[in-house]
Amino acid sequence: MASIKVKFRPSKNENKEGTIYYQIIQNRVIRQLKTDYRLFINEWGEDENAIIITNNSRQSCLQSIEERIGWDIKRLQSIINQLEYKRVKYTADDIIATFQSKPMGKRY
Numbered sequence: 001m002a003s004i005k006v007k008f009r010p011s012k013n014e015n016k017e018g019t020i021y022y023q024i025i026q027n028r029v030i031r032q033l034k035t036d037y038r039l040f041i042n043e044w045g046e047d048e049n050a051i052i053i054t055n056n057s058r059q060s061c062l063q064s065i066e067e068r069i070g071w072d073i074k075r076l077q078s079i080i081n082q083l084e085y086k087r088v089k090y091t092a093d094d095i096i097a098t099f100q101s102k103p104m105g106k107r108y
Contacts, residue, residue, distance in 0.1 A: 002026040002080045008044040024092040031092035037065045
């Protein structure tokens with residue numbers, strides 16, 4: 001079964017936001033699925049692989065990103081579960097292609 005990890009790639013410029021991406025691993029093949037979610041380096045907990053939400057002007061933005069990440073992970077897991085249920089061979093690229101082609105709320 002494939003695995004999904006949420007990762008953060010910091011910006012090369014300290015004053016700019018970095019990017020959240022998903023690492024999808026299937027049969028020892030690793031693929032990355034980039035997102036539009038942006039965080040500053042101090043808003044990411046490397047040990048927990050999670051957003052650090054503090055009481056500041058970005059609190060609602062960070063909570064929104066955290067919710068969307070949760071939805072994305074559920075969608076990705078649903079895709080993986082459907083592929084496993086069908087008992088077909090699939091790759092990390094298949095998971096990503098399905099995720100990008102299906103709108104939210106549709107069955108996979």
